[in-house]
Amino acid sequence: MTTILQVFQDWAWIGWLVLMVLFFVIEIFTLDMTFLMLGLGCAAGLVSVLTGWPVWAQAIVAAVAAALLIFLLRPPLLRRLHRGEDQTRSNVDALIGLRGVVLLEVTSISGQVKLSNGDTWTARIASDAPVITPLAPGAPVTVARIEGATAYVRSVHD
Incomplete structure (x- = not known):
């Protein structure tokens, strides 16, 4: 059992990398900034892998980072992105x-x-x-x- 967990721990960086790239590709098509924030959360999970944290801690770091980015960084980015839009109703x-x-x-x-x-x-x-x-x-x-x-x-x- 410990060998399976050890293999999972050793290769977790690939999972974070794949998830990060997947979220960034989805963001290219949606342009809503949500998947960008999720991808950055996965990047935080990847950094926690490189520092040697266990998988459960990596998941918590990634989830907290993604949630903070979605709630704190995404709204001002969206406002800045849409500030020059034409306000004319159509x-x-x-x-x-x-x-x-x-x-x-x-x-x-x-x-x-x-x-x-x-x-x-x-x-x-x-x-x-x-x-x-x-x-x-x-x-x-x-x-x-x-x-x-x-x-x-x-x-x-x-």
Whole structure:
């Protein structure tokens, strides 16, 4: 039994090295910094192998290092990485708050609106609207949310 543990201890550095490389390769494809931190935790495990620590201590060192890196280093790195991003909303997010005009009476079941960007959408009255009365054609509306291909709208006057 001690020989198996000794063999495992002697070759543990290969396991840490393989895990480290694997995490770094996964990080290349995800770009989320999580696997980078796990790979650096494996590097800490590799250093503990080289200093002669037992396998159980190596695992603890690697886990603690990875957890500390994920919780302490990853958030500021992500903020720094995303600080220059364009904050302009796009796609469906850009439609929230957009104004439009009712084409076909909008109820809690059906309706149709034309938005100020020129799009025509199937519409329903937003469930959080203060008054849920049908909106007549020509009434001005604002988009509250989008679910699938349906715009949930509320009257501009609400």
